[in-house]
Amino acid sequence: xxxxxxxxxxxxxxxxxxxxxxxxxxxxxxxxxxxxxxxxxxxxxxxxxxxxxxxxxxxxxxxxxxxxxxxxxxxxxxxxxxxxxxxxxxxxxxxxxxxxxxxxxxxxxxxxxxxxxxxxxxxxxxxxxxxxxxxxxxxxxxxxxxxxxxxxxxxxxxxxxxxxxxxxxxxxxxxxxxxxxxxxxxxxxxxxxxxxxxxxxxxxxxxxxxxxxxxxx
Amino acid sequence: xxxxxxxxxxxxxxxxxxxxxxxxxxxxxxxxxxxxxxxxxxxxxxxxxxxxxxxxxxxxxxxxxxxxxxxxxxxxxxxxxxxxxxxxxxxxxxxxxxxxxxxxxxxxxxxxxxxxxxxxxxxxxxxxxxxxxxxxxxxxxxxxxxxxxxxxxxxxxxxxxxxxxxxxxxxxxxxxxxxxxxxxxxxxxxxxxxxxxxxxxxxxxxxxxxxxxxxxxxxxxxxxxxx
Numbered sequence: 331x332x333x334x335x336x337x338x339x340x341x342x343x344x345x346x347x348x349x350x351x352x353x354x355x356x357x358x359x360x361x362x363x364x365x366x367x368x369x370x371x372x373x374x375x376x377x378x379x380x381x382x383x384x385x386x387x388x389x390x391x392x393x394x395x396x397x398x399x400x401x402x403x404x405x406x407x408x409x410x411x412x413x414x415x416x417x418x419x420x421x422x423x424x425x426x427x428x429x430x431x432x433x434x435x436x437x438x439x440x441x442x443x444x445x446x447x448x449x450x451x452x453x454x455x456x457x458x459x460x461x462x463x464x465x466x467x468x469x470x471x472x473x474x475x476x477x478x479x480x481x482x483x484x485x486x487x488x489x490x491x492x493x494x495x496x497x498x499x500x501x502x503x504x505x506x507x508x509x510x511x512x513x514x515x516x517x518x519x520x521x522x523x524x525x526x527x528x529x530x531x532x533x534x535x536x537x538x539x540x541x542x543x544x545x546x547x
Numbered sequence: 548x549x550x551x552x553x554x555x556x557x558x559x560x561x562x563x564x565x566x567x568x569x570x571x572x573x574x575x576x577x578x579x580x581x582x583x584x585x586x587x588x589x590x591x592x593x594x595x596x597x598x599x600x601x602x603x604x605x606x607x608x609x610x611x612x613x614x615x616x617x618x619x620x621x622x623x624x625x626x627x628x629x630x631x632x633x634x635x636x637x638x639x640x641x642x643x644x645x646x647x648x649x650x651x652x653x654x655x656x657x658x659x660x661x662x663x664x665x666x667x668x669x670x671x672x673x674x675x676x677x678x679x680x681x682x683x684x685x686x687x688x689x690x691x692x693x694x695x696x697x698x699x700x701x702x703x704x705x706x707x708x709x710x711x712x713x714x715x716x717x718x719x720x721x722x723x724x725x726x727x728x729x730x731x732x733x734x735x736x737x738x739x740x741x742x743x744x745x746x747x748x749x750x751x752x753x754x755x756x757x758x759x760x761x762x763x764x765x766x767x768x769x770x771x772x773x774x
Contacts, residue, residue: 500615517622525610529609
């Protein structure tokens with residue numbers, strides 16, 4: 331009575347998946363850049379800058395991404411800035427990503443022994459040189475597994491872009507379900523697509539973690 | 548363009564905001580308590596001798612952890628109603644949340660159990676403790692104590708995730724906000740207020756978990772390890 335699930339629907343969902351991946355990549359790229367600065371601010375020598383970064387993180391991590399999306403979506407609207415859905419969703423995801431990545435990376439930098447900083451200082455390296463040549467290369471190794479793990483969260487959370495009308499995988503599934511009303515099938519296929527993207531990332535993150543912990547056993 | 552903020556328009560709705568916040572807390576409390584139970588059971592099942600049980604639980608955990616909550620809640624809510632099972636929206640929300648919390652908790656608790664050194668268990672066996680006693684006192688309690696910080700931050704994340712229940716029109720904080728903003732046309736103000744309320748609930752939960760940790764893990768308090 332509602333029509334059957336056809337190849338066209340599958341192609342529509344695959345198209346949605348493509349946009350999910352694009353949005354995730356965009357969010358990771360922009361959020362990564364912003365997150366790097368959040369991390370720098372968190373380890374800054376200036377107390378006010380550390381405070382500002384901390385407040386930023388507390389606000390972003392203390393509110394649901396859904397609310398952040400709504401604020402951005404309506405906020406840009408009332409100020410008369412009309413943005414395409416991709417930009418609104420990308421901006422929302424960027425803010426969200428930057429706070430989490432900033433905190434993950436700060437943790438990685440913080441886990442490097444303080445003596446490394448002191449040794450670099452003794453060698454006459456500037457603070458920036460110490461960070462760039464001594465601390466970051468070591469922190470990068472520690473930060474990789476949790477960063478990949480966060481990617482899974484990121485991909486999953488792009489599904490919330492559907493509420494501001496961005497046509498990604500979840501939105502596509504909703505649209506199809508509205509016409510077919512076969513929720514188990516349609517959302518099952520959508521969930522399967524998400525799984526296909528997320529599971530390899532989860533597994534990768536786990537194996538990276540195992541490799542990192544080899545020395546500590 | 549100048550936008551005039553008008554928070555006064557929201558004043559008549561303060562009771563709705565409050566009841567939304569209470570519903571959010573209610574959903575969270577119920578799903579965390581039930582989900583914690585399921586999570587611990589799954590963590591134990593993951594170490595079971597029965598391969599089938601291990602596999603089934605493994606599939607459950609991976610399936611939940613690698614798909615978005617919004618898809619899960621649509622799958623459950625619309626799926627169940629398509630086969631004629633109609634449950635109240637709040638019940639469906641809690642149901643979906645429990646499934647979610649269970650899977651995440653299971654992974655965290657399992658990590659805690661793995662961190663218990665085998666020699667501890669051998670020592671307990673040598674002392675003649677029963678299997679149940681070993682599980683309770685030697686494995687479970689220290690394991691949960693160790694992962695308590697990650698558990699509590701995961702539960703706070705789950706509280707934030709209840710906002711997604713608004714998409715099946717649950718009347719929790721975000722759902723209430725959606726209604727209020729469509730009545731008042733004060734969308735930006737509404738979401739600012741709601742964001743503040745979420746931050747308040749986050750702090751409330753942190754304080755609650757801190758207090759709970761002091762009560763539940765007196766040893767940690769005595770050792771001065773912090774909770």
